[in-house]
Amino acid sequence: MIWRFILKRLLYMIPFLFAVSIVSFLLIQAPPGDYLTTYIAKLGESNEVLDQASINNLRARFGLDQPLYVQYFKWVGNLLQGDFGMSFEWRQPVSDLVWERMGLTVCLSFATLLFTWALAMPIGIYSAVRKYTLGDYIITTIGFIGLATPNFLLALILMYIGVVHFGADVGGLFSPEYKNAPWSWAKVVNLIEHLWLPVIVLGTGATASLIRIMRANLLDELNRPYVDTARAKGLSEWALIMKYPVRVALNPFVSTIGWVLPNLVSGAVVTAIVLSLPTAGPLMLQALLSQDMYLAGAFVLLLSSLTVVGMLISDILLVLLDPRVRYE
């Protein structure tokens, strides 16, 4: 039953991803001009002028002289073989550029997601069960401040505090000596030492909103008759709240993975630049600015796939968590 559901959802993903690839391709083609125009303009800034013949030559070499659909099918055809093409700007295969960055991005995203849940769930429960108490008001106030503070500002503040008061090494995910070193245990430790700052910065907004969601959901559930039934059985207050209303209130919580995942990746661009994180965001921005189309395309495609995968994960969790969904 559950396997059939997963299989079905995976099959649905194929046409969807195909559509996504078309949209991504059109999207990166949408701005006027192409990589060469940007490139020529850049050369022009340093007073180098290319003659028409070499421009045409370059255009043919990059395949930019062919009609759109040919370029698209070439791109997709190569994609299916795992070849993301070459980055014009970096002059290296896109996959080499992307994977390292995506790996770190996913790592950061999951760390942030765990942080968000670990914090939002207990606080949300507390806030709902102790509705309108001092604790609830304090949490609510902090929550709204968290929602309203832009991430990059929080990043700057935390960086300042980190450097001035704790002498911590902030910015980036690694210390300089590990930046280009091969992976080792020491490098992992170094990564973890650097991870806390971006995790807090990126997680605050999401935590604040999840606390609100959890609180609202749980408040809805706390007055349900089945809670009274459980109480009338003789369950202790703590056990019954955790077992019944919290369990039901988790549903929307789980559904959040679907939007939290891509949000963490794409919403983090500004923060990533401020903190100079070697994640996907800044590179994608750069690729879009210089119309480095294969690189940008790969990012847009990966982000979309991540969204779809996030939705799939949250749907599967939902099915596992709630028998009513299974029943339909």
Next chain:
Amino acid sequence: MPQIRMVTDMNKPIIQIQDLTVGFSMRQGVLDVLHGVSFDLHRGRTTCVVGESGSGKSVTARTILNMVPRPGVINGGRILFDPDGTGTVNLTALDPRGREIRDIRGGRIGMIFQEPMSSLSPVHTIGSQIVEAIRLHRDMDKKAARQMAVDLLAQVEIPEPEKAVDKYSFEFSGGMRQRAMIAMALSCQPDVLIADEPTTALDVTTQAEILDLIKTLQRDVGMAVMFITHDMGVVAEIADDVVVMEKGHVVEQGDVDQVFSAPRHPYTQKLLRAVKVLEEPAPAKVRALDDAPPVLTVEDLSLHFEKREGFFQRVTDVTKAVDGVSFSLRKGEALGIVGESGSGKTTVGRCISRVYDPTRGKIVYGGKDLAHLNATELRNSRQQIRMIFQDPFASLNPRMTVKQIISEPLIANRICAGSELEDRVAVLLREVGLDPGMMERYPHAFSGGQRQRIVVARAIALEPQVVIADEPTSALDVSIRTQVLDLLLRLQAEMGLSFIFISHDMAVIRYFCDRVAVMYRGRIVEIGETEQVIGDPQHAYTKALLSSVPLPDPALRGTRQRHRYRPEVA
């Protein structure tokens, strides 16, 4: 001799509620909802607590378990619990979260709630919820507790209990859920069972079965039952003692025969009168002329729901919600449609108003077949065929004022605007017996009966020809029920309205309708003059339905053979 000891035990109340006062702390101060309530519960006896909504019945029940809903506080009085005839515990003095009261909850005093739908957790199996209750109070391993849960389900007559333990509550019908609820409440063989309107949300036929079940179990186990209800018929059916509550006071208590034959308090008399009134057709009814032309003819109306499954969405099952229904409605007539839940009575109403698109059949109104009109063509008939729904709380938008609610159809159909609109709303409000000065208020400021009047005002705003009323009085207290019905009758006489009146309540149908159609599983099994159908039912299902209606007279208890209709398998 044990016999004698039992008698002495039975004379000593198991629970004594003494001068109980419960208040709700509001911003304006403490508002008392119970004012010194006192009554006793006895072993082996059923005490019915009767009263209309807001009388404090449920709060009393919850206070016994020390589960006063926030922001309620116990301000005074005692509840003495004497489980073994040895010593008493004052339940109100216990810490509401403490060990002691938790051992009593579920262990010594079991409770059943009104909504079997929402009183069980939707994400846990029935079995796990019963096992939990057992293991809370008994030292038993999981396997033994599960076996006990199966036995309990068998005891409450749930078919295939071995399979039922692993099912979820939403896989059961309402009646089965309530049985599971009872099994859970009885799992630790409590000394007292508190049932808070356990049959109100159920069909009459199911209600009859649940009442029988509770009676049998009580006889077998010998527990005290506190049964909360607003239905005098149910009281007459099962009560030994009756406690009548009004606005937080106990106004009368006594033996069931005494309360029914010689009620002392005016409120009890009023309750009984409200029930008695519904025993016969309304005196003020204006009958439709026999040769009145039909306004609406329904022919062979069917609506099938298809269940699709699998990757290719093949049709695996067809539910015939409505299966070839035909009838005609004469001008000025009230036609009742009666049946239990799932019989398709509501679906028929919704097909006629074209909320649903029928699969097959004709709905002829004003020379046109409504079943095949598109949305624009339906505009005209939608002005003339209006609906009234069951729940006056859910069918009014809480964020619109009464004026906005009533004027909405007038504005939508561009009938009037501006000050004319306001005058119109005022007229309509006066028409349904409300003060036009209240038109700027929001629905929450009105009681259930008043809200239903607002719903009626909205329905008649466009001066319709036909009103489809879907259980318009089911959510209302008995005394208000007749008021709303009388209002509808008056409007019918004044405006020449024709009604399709959908209800599960035979008494209400009898009061209101000229003719009645009895529906069972999507078909009309019997249709005819109301008095004739009730007095001399022809179809076996109609007989079964009528036999399940509780009679509000304890003297008639046990005089009828109740039976459930089981259709022959074709």
